[in-house]
Amino acid sequence: MIDDMRELAGRVVGQLRHRKVDYGDARVENTDLESLTMRKQRLEEAELRTERGVGVRVLVDGCWGFASCSGFDAGEVENTVDRAVAVARAGADAIPGSVRLSEEAPCTGHYDGPCTRDPFEVPRSEKLDLMSRAADLMHISDLITMSWTSLRFERKRRVLGSTEGTLVSSDLVFSMPVLNAYAVENDDMQSRGLQDGARIAGWEWIEEADLIMWAEKAREEAVMKVRAEEGPTGDMDLVLDGTHLSLTMHESVGHPTESDRVLGWEASMAGRTFLGIDDQEKLRYGSEMVNFIADNTLPYGVASWGWDDDGVPGQKWYTVRDGIFQQFGSVRETALLVGRRRSTGCCRAQDFASFPINRQPNFYLQPGEDGVSDDDLIADVKKGIYIEGRGSFSIDQRRINFQFGGDMFWEIRDGRKVRPLKKVIYRSRTRDFWGACDGIADSGYFRTMGLLTCGKGEPMQAARMTHGASTSRFRNIEVGRGAE
Amino acid sequence: MTREELLGIVEAVLDSARVPDVVAAITEDRTAAVRFGQNRITQNMDRFERKLRITLGDGERKSVYTTHRIDLDAVPDILSKAMEMLRTSSPDPEYMPPVDAGQVYPAVDSWVPGTAELDPGGRTGAAALAINTAGAREMEASGLVGTGWGATALGTSTGNLAFHRSTQAFMRLTLDSGCASSYRFLFSEDWEDLPVEETILQVADEVEADRDQRELEHGEYRLLLEPQAVADLVPFIAWSMNARPADEGLTVFSGRLGEKVTGNDFTLYSQVHGDLKGEPFSEEGLAAKDVTWIENGSLRAQPCTRYWAGETGREPLFIPGTLGVSGGEGSMRDLVRNVSGRALLFRRFWYIRFVDQKELSLTGMTRDGVFLVEDGRILHPVKDFRWNWKPLDLFSGIEMLGTPESKGRIIAPAMAIGPVEL
Numbered sequence: 090m091i092d093d094m095r096e097l098a099g100r101v102v103g104q105l106r107h108r109k110v111d112y113g114d115a116r117v118e119n120t121d122l123e124s125l126t127m128r129k130q131r132l133e134e135a136e137l138r139t140e141r142g143v144g145v146r147v148l149v150d151g152c153w154g155f156a157s158c159s160g161f162d163a164g165e166v167e168n169t170v171d172r173a174v175a176v177a178r179a180g181a182d183a184i185p186g187s188v189r190l191s192e193e194a195p196c197t198g199h200y201d202g203p204c205t206r207d208p209f210e211v212p213r214s215e216k217l218d219l220m221s222r223a224a225d226l227m228h229i230s231d232l233i234t235m236s237w238t239s240l241r242f243e244r245k246r247r248v249l250g251s252t253e254g255t256l257v258s259s260d261l262v263f264s265m266p267v268l269n270a271y272a273v274e275n276d277d278m279q280s281r282g283l284q285d286g287a288r289i290a291g292w293e294w295i296e297e298a299d300l301i302m303w304a305e306k307a308r309e310e311a312v313m314k315v316r317a318e319e320g321p322t323g324d325m326d327l328v329l330d331g332t333h334l335s336l337t338m339h340e341s342v343g344h345p346t347e348s349d350r351v352l353g354w355e356a357s358m359a360g361r362t363f364l365g366i367d368d369q370e371k372l373r374y375g376s377e378m379v380n381f382i383a384d385n386t387l388p389y390g391v392a393s394w395g396w397d398d399d400g401v402p403g404q405k406w407y408t409v410r411d412g413i414f415q416q417f418g419s420v421r422e423t424a425l426l427v428g429r430r431r432s433t434g435c436c437r438a439q440d441f442a443s444f445p446i447n448r449q450p451n452f453y454l455q456p457g458e459d460g461v462s463d464d465d466l467i468a469d470v471k472k473g474i475y476i477e478g479r480g481s482f483s484i485d486q487r488r489i490n491f492q493f494g495g496d497m498f499w500e501i502r503d504g505r506k507v508r509p510l511k512k513v514i515y516r517s518r519t520r521d522f523w524g525a526c527d528g529i530a531d532s533g534y535f536r537t538m539g540l541l542t543c544g545k546g547e548p549m550q551a552a553r554m555t556h557g558a559s560t561s562r563f564r565n566i567e568v569g570r571g572a573e
Numbered sequence: 574m575t576r577e578e579l580l581g582i583v584e585a586v587l588d589s590a591r592v593p594d595v596v597a598a599i600t601e602d603r604t605a606a607v608r609f610g611q612n613r614i615t616q617n618m619d620r621f622e623r624k625l626r627i628t629l630g631d632g633e634r635k636s637v638y639t640t641h642r643i644d645l646d647a648v649p650d651i652l653s654k655a656m657e658m659l660r661t662s663s664p665d666p667e668y669m670p671p672v673d674a675g676q677v678y679p680a681v682d683s684w685v686p687g688t689a690e691l692d693p694g695g696r697t698g699a700a701a702l703a704i705n706t707a708g709a710r711e712m713e714a715s716g717l718v719g720t721g722w723g724a725t726a727l728g729t730s731t732g733n734l735a736f737h738r739s740t741q742a743f744m745r746l747t748l749d750s751g752c753a754s755s756y757r758f759l760f761s762e763d764w765e766d767l768p769v770e771e772t773i774l775q776v777a778d779e780v781e782a783d784r785d786q787r788e789l790e791h792g793e794y795r796l797l798l799e800p801q802a803v804a805d806l807v808p809f810i811a812w813s814m815n816a817r818p819a820d821e822g823l824t825v826f827s828g829r830l831g832e833k834v835t836g837n838d839f840t841l842y843s844q845v846h847g848d849l850k851g852e853p854f855s856e857e858g859l860a861a862k863d864v865t866w867i868e869n870g871s872l873r874a875q876p877c878t879r880y881w882a883g884e885t886g887r888e889p890l891f892i893p894g895t896l897g898v899s900g901g902e903g904s905m906r907d908l909v910r911n912v913s914g915r916a917l918l919f920r921r922f923w924y925i926r927f928v929d930q931k932e933l934s935l936t937g938m939t940r941d942g943v944f945l946v947e948d949g950r951i952l953h954p955v956k957d958f959r960w961n962w963k964p965l966d967l968f969s970g971i972e973m974l975g976t977p978e979s980k981g982r983i984i985a986p987a988m989a990i991g992p993v994e995l
Contacts, residue, residue: 131667137636155619155620158622179696214661352610357715358745442620446616481929485959548604
């Protein structure tokens with residue numbers, strides 16, 4: 090199939106050259122998806138999808154034009170090329186175009202994401218049996234009133250061809266298990282679940298994620314949580330696990346370091362950033378032990394596509410080094426505008442029907458030195474809370490003022506986890522929070538979360554990226570309760 | 574494709590499927606829009622998608638298959654994929670056949686030919702006006718302006734056939750001076766109805782009024798919500814209303830059907846064909862109807878699946894894509910003039926999330942304009958801040974309601990809400 094798609098992309102590029110656009114590219118995509126969802130112990134949904142189509146992007150007189158069509162019909166595709174050129178011309182007629190792309194050598198090649206066992210070849214009975222066993226385990230307790238168990242598999246084949254001579258393709262399999270248990274007692278409801286998200290991987294990721302272990306854990310901890318007391322409030326220390334920090338860093342580091350935000354291109358929707366262009370390589374973002382590494386070559390990372398939608402190869406760089414902000418993630422159009430010669434390769438579209446925009450890369454908080462455990466971090470806390478997993482989350486549009494919950498909470502007193510809690514939230518400001526980090530566990534405590542649904546842009550696009558961290562400690566953070 | 578061509582493929586699927594229960598739907602969607610930011614056009618797009626969704630059932634099991642491959646020749650192959658999924662699904666103890674024959678679908682007139690066929694120059698012209706106005710006033714414009722249309726043809730093996738199409742025109746606009754901003758969302762079925770020029774000038778004036786923001790002082794304030802701010806909160810109530818999760822103890826509405834959930838001045842409804850134009854049928858072909866969910870503060874109805882309706886003796890209901898909050902008469906300016914004591918005026922909210930689903934407690938930020946009001950006069954803008962509120966509590970303290978305004982598929986009035994500690 091990839092060969093046919095490469096041939097189609099090549100044909101569209103020929104049509105673009107014939108129309109004498111300043112630049113043009115064609116994205117040809119085919120996505121097969123299988124989604125199985127159990128509500129309690131019943132299969133609520135079994136869905137297959139085959140999505141395919143072509144997106145055409147052109148530059149005419151410095152103005153973008155983009156058009157897309159579903160399906161691979163030759164007539165519709167050529168019509169799509171004409172529509173892309175027509176809207177670009179209309180834009181150039183209204184406002185002088187100013188788009189300049191950073192230099193990039195044309196690439197050719199193919200990238201296969203890692204996949205040991207193709208999930209589409211795994212018998213459906215094996216998948217449903219695993220889900221049923223997990224659901225049964227969650228519902229052993231009568232307090233578990235509701236549960237969700239789902240498996241999602243996606244095979245995305247994509248080809249990008251451009252008038253500069255790029256012709257690249259990738260074949261990526263995404264696998265994602267989800268499991269959540271909801272306990273109800275005394276007019277309260279609390280949930281607990283598996284939140285590691287997706288990986289570019291096959292069935293092996295489902296086995297490694299261990300739904301059976303998680304079903305037991307989710308049941309026990311959901312019940313524990315619904316019976317727990319609400320936590321203390323006030324300033325105290327936090328010890329946060331990797332799945333929890335994955336979301337905190339996504340919101341307070343990933344988004345503010347997107348180059349389109351500093352330029353104001355998201356001002357009407359996702360918002361701006363507190364960072365300025367001149368803050369690169371200067372501004373203190375966190376304590377000296379804070380290092381954020383962006384890596385679009387991370388093998389199982391869901392943003393590791395080989396090349397981005399500008400045709401720029403996956404790269405690895407520091408976003409924050411020794412606590413100092415280094416550089417924005419960029420696309421070819423924004424790189425020059427934020428003072429860089431080359432794009433970091435962060436240009437990605439949700440699908441063939443979407444205009445590619447500046448998205449977060451995979452990135453992670455670099456683990457601490459060997460020999461530091463999460464118990465070591467807890468041992469040095471007199472009064473605090475240990476938080477696992479994601480809960481409520483909200484941040485202002487400049488990415489300064491945030492509030493996060495979690496999925497499981499434990500009170501820490503005099504260096505020990507002493508009891509479960511519920512309804513804990515904490516509030517902080519981005520640089521204060523990362524500046525308060527004074528302990529990071531070693532790589533043995535590293536956990537990742539693969540997100541498939543980061544919303545940004547207008548019309549809204551969902552993007553995917555993987556974050557990771559080892560358990561880390563933060564001093565004197567404001568802790569509250571629910572809506573208080 | 575024409576209405577006849579779309580329905581022809583739906584009927585071909587229904588005729589060819591070798592199982593008793595089938596629902597087939599084709600949707601077409603075209604969206605053309607210009608995105609702008611930093612006083613430049615950043616995207617200019619024209620997207621088209623056609624999709625076929627088939628639900629098969631054999632009386633015990635069901636499956637869904639969705640594809641972009643749509644033509645009469647492809648039907649046998651598409652059905653064989655869907656059949657393979659059906660064969661390997663597990664039996665469903667809550668199996669429901671397709672909706673009964675004889676569904677009467679409301680006629681919803683929401684198609685404006687001029688909007689469906691709008692020339693790209695209309696959209697880029699509107700974007701250019703926003704950009705040039707902003708540039709002349711030392712501001713930056715960002716937003717999205719566009720038009721589009723959608724069509725759905727649906728059939729069920731029980732004999733229902735339905736077709737609906739609609740157009741839309743929209744503009745989201747933020748103007749920003751670096752230290753102040755304002756925002757507006759315009760939406761209509763008809764491009765000609767969008768007051769583009771007037772709105773750009775208004776929003777620019779609002780930015781001027783938003784300069785010199787001060788920190789919020791702690792204390793008690795009445796809340797004055799512009800229609801957009803009300804529209805930002807309402808979906809969280811709607812998402813919590815479903816009957817089954819409520820019956821299972823998972824939401825704030827558990828066991829509260831027929832009871833007061835807000836004050837008397839709050840009424841929440843959905844409309845299919847009126848000021849709000851909704852979808853005339855659901856994904857499974859159930860006919861839509863107008864529903865009042867919360868009437869004068871009492872929970873009157875809840876969205877409910879056909880299965881759960883059968884189990885609990887309720888009527889199957891769904892939200893047809895629209896939500897309306899009843900209002901009164903008067904503008905935001907009237908509400909400001911008539912509010913007593915100290916109040917805060919909010920233009921819109923941002924990044925609202927559940928803090929606790931069971932309590933229906935939310936957190937969020939203010940955005941694009943907060944103003945201190947005292948005894949009917951706007952004194953000065955206030956810096957954005959975080960809030961943690963329960964919307965049912967807020968809507969229990971309504972003191973005044975303005976004239977409802979359309980905010981996309983939501984229609985909402987300006988509101989004055991009794992004192993809240995901030």
